[in-house]
Amino acid sequence: MASLQLKNVYKVYPSGVTAVTDFNLDIEDKEFIVFVGPSGCGKSTTLRMIAGLEEISAGELWIDGELVNNRAPKDRNIAMVFQNYALYPHMTLYDNMAFGLKLRKVPKDIIDQKVKEAARILGIEQYLSRKPKALSGGQRQRVSLGRALVREPKVFLLDEPLSNLDAKLRSQMRTEITKLHNRLATTFIYVTHDQVEAMTMGTRIVVMKDGFMQQVDTPINLYDYPINQFVAGFIGTPQMNFFTAKLTGTPDKVYVEFGTDKVLLPAKKVAAIKDLDAYLNTDKEVTFGIRPEDIHDEPAWLKSKNPKLTVKVDVIEALGSETLLYCKTMAAAHDAESIDSIVDDVSNLVAKVDSRSYTKTGDTIEVALDVIHCHLFDKETEMTILNRDLSIAAPSQLPVTEAPETIKPIKE
Ligand code: ADP
Numbered sequence: 204m205a206s207l208q209l210k211n212v213y214k215v216y217p218s219g220v221t222a223v224t225d226f227n228l229d230i231e232d233k234e235f236i237v238f239v240g241p242s243g244c245g246k247s248t249t250l251r252m253i254a255g256l257e258e259i260s261a262g263e264l265w266i267d268g269e270l271v272n273n274r275a276p277k278d279r280n281i282a283m284v285f286q287n288y289a290l291y292p293h294m295t296l297y298d299n300m301a302f303g304l305k306l307r308k309v310p311k312d313i314i315d316q317k318v319k320e321a322a323r324i325l326g327i328e329q330y331l332s333r334k335p336k337a338l339s340g341g342q343r344q345r346v347s348l349g350r351a352l353v354r355e356p357k358v359f360l361l362d363e364p365l366s367n368l369d370a371k372l373r374s375q376m377r378t379e380i381t382k383l384h385n386r387l388a389t390t391f392i393y394v395t396h397d398q399v400e401a402m403t404m405g406t407r408i409v410v411m412k413d414g415f416m417q418q419v420d421t422p423i424n425l426y427d428y429p430i431n432q433f434v435a436g437f438i439g440t441p442q443m444n445f446f447t448a449k450l451t452g453t454p455d456k457v458y459v460e461f462g463t464d465k466v467l468l469p470a471k472k473v474a475a476i477k478d479l480d481a482y483l484n485t486d487k488e489v490t491f492g493i494r495p496e497d498i499h500d501e502p503a504w505l506k507s508k509n510p511k512l513t514v515k516v517d518v519i520e521a522l523g524s525e526t527l528l529y530c531k532t533m534a535a536a537h538d539a540e541s542i543d544s545i546v547d548d549v550s551n552l553v554a555k556v557d558s559r560s561y562t563k564t565g566d567t568i569e570v571a572l573d574v575i576h577c578h579l580f581d582k583e584t585e586m587t588i589l590n591r592d593l594s595i596a597a598p599s600q601l602p603v604t605e606a607p608e609t610i611k612p613i614k615e
Contacts, residue, residue: 205267205280205357205390206232207253212262214248214414222248224414226262235384235391237405239398240437245414246394250360253392254283267357279358282351286363288343290335290350296322297331300349314353321352324383341372348383359384361393365400377403398438402426410434427576432490432585435578441495441527441553447582448491450482457483459491459579462534466491466510469575475592476579482588489588492578495527498554500562504571511569517550519564528554528562530570 207230214223223245230236238246251257253264255276264271271279290299297318304314322328325345335343344364351359361380365373381404384391395401401408402422410417410425410433418430429435436442448461457473459466473479481487505511514530529550531539542548554570562568579588 206230207358207390207392208263208265209249209253210263210265212249212252212264213260214245214252214257215260222414223252226416228409228416228419230390230392232390233388235381235393235404235406237393237395237401237408238411239395239401239405239408240411240417242396244411246396246411247362249411250283250362250392250394253358254281254360255279256283280356281358281360282354282356283360283362284344284347284351284364286366288335288347288367290343290346292335295332295334296327296338296346296349299335299346300353303350303354317353317355318349321349324352324386325349325379339372340368341376344368344376345379348380352383352387356389358390358392359387361391363395364393365395366397373400380404398440402438410437428587428589428591429578430587432492432580435492435580435587439494439496441555443492443494443578444498444552446491446532446551448489450476450479450489450579451484454479454483459489459577461491462532463537464512464532464534466512466572466574466577468577471592472575472577472589475589477588477590488582490580490582490585492580493572493574494576495553495555497573497576498552498556499571499573500528500554500556500560500568504573505569507571509571510574511571512552513567513569514552514554516562516564516566516568517548519562521558524558526556526558526560526562528556528560528570530554 209226209228212223212226213221215221226249238249240246248257252259255274259272266279291302294302300318300321301314304317318331319328322331325348327342327345327349330338330342335346338346347364365376368376377400393404405422407419407421408425409419412433418425418434420428425434425438429438432445436445446461448459450457451460452458454473455470457468457479459468476482482489513533515536516528516530518529520527520529530552531550532552535551539548556562580586581588
């Protein structure tokens with residue numbers, strides 16, 4: 204159990220690459236912090252500085268109130284789990300898990316107790332006499348978690364631990380790691396490029412880009428209140444749709460205009476705009492963002508008062524649980540008429556609709572926008588221009604539908 208503080212931390216590699224710039228974070232005891240971002244954004248470097256495997260170029264790292272910049276990795280009471288498991292191939296699982304404790308001259312009976320306890324928690328007791336090569340990827344990763352577990356560290360550092368596993372095993376291990384965190388009640392710091400892992404596991408997520416922290420927040424706040432366009436695009440699949448737009452109208456009737464479309468914003472959304480005067484009927488452009496799941500083709504939505512767009516459906520992906528419609532707005536469809544190459548023929552709107560949608564490829568349809576959940580960014584700075592309004596976030600503004608009259612209770 205430990206709290207950590209990173210204060211103005213930088214990493215400049217000898218090659219001159221600045222991998223991490225001014226990283227500031229207070230991590231509370233028992234948190235599950237996830238560092239997420241595209242490859243090369245500095246996640247692993249930050250984790251390795253916490254572990255003591257990389258020197259901190261500038262700034263301070265505090266663990267439980269102690270400055271540890273110059274403390275050797277073995278003295279930081281931290282355990283690290285790697286993507287490639289880093290197991291000793293010639294040793295049994297038991298010896299792999301016991302190895303670190305043997306080096307520390309822990310008495311044999313205590314080692315035995317700890318290894319067996321860790322193996323029990325991780326469900327690998329029956330494999331303890333095997334060597335790593337006789338195990339599946341998931342089992343190997345459990346051993347490498349077990350090796351960390353027996354040390355009873357203050358902090359667990361996990362560097363893309365699930366990247367070598369197939370999709371099914373990854374989701375299983377995700378829940379296992381979450382359960383392990385709940386059970387151990389220890390601080391976890393987890394690095395991944397996979398936003399699904401970040402969203403499902405983290406109590407707080409640090410989104411990084413090019414060595415800079417972008418936003419630190421809970422998963423749901425990152426989803427509902429992305430601070431900038433990068434975070435908005437990074438969190439959520441398929442990614443948020445973006446349109447360069449202008450705000451027009453009057454203060455009590457504000458429209459978002461893009462292409463040949465014009466969308467009326469609800470008064471609540473307008474009230475959340477930080478500096479409406481700067482954008483309303485001026486040259487200053489905004490980026491209008493709407494998530495695929497906030498675009499609907501169901502009849503109930505089309506009958507609602509929510510604004511509609513007419514779009515042309517290019518491609519349909521029926522995924523079973525949901526259907527993705529890759530569409531073009533009317534302006535984009537018009538522009539695309541002269542495009543020959545399929546590479547340049549880009550759909551500019553993706554909708555995630557009900558899997559029982561009747562929409563067909565090539566259709567021109569109306570879609571309704573759940574516009575209360577839209578996002579607005581300054582075109583130039585890419586920062587959000589919306590204040591947080593907790594009443595706007597969940598639950599979704601579903602249109603009111605009347606209950607069918609024909610359903611009768613089974614027993615009168
Ligand atoms: P991530 O974990 O987010 O993929 P890294 O922390 O591994 O990113 O790398 C961040 C940046 O630092 C990248 O530009 C990478 O090329 C660079 N980098 C990483 N390790 C070294 C190193 N040992 N020497 C020089 N540059 C490095």
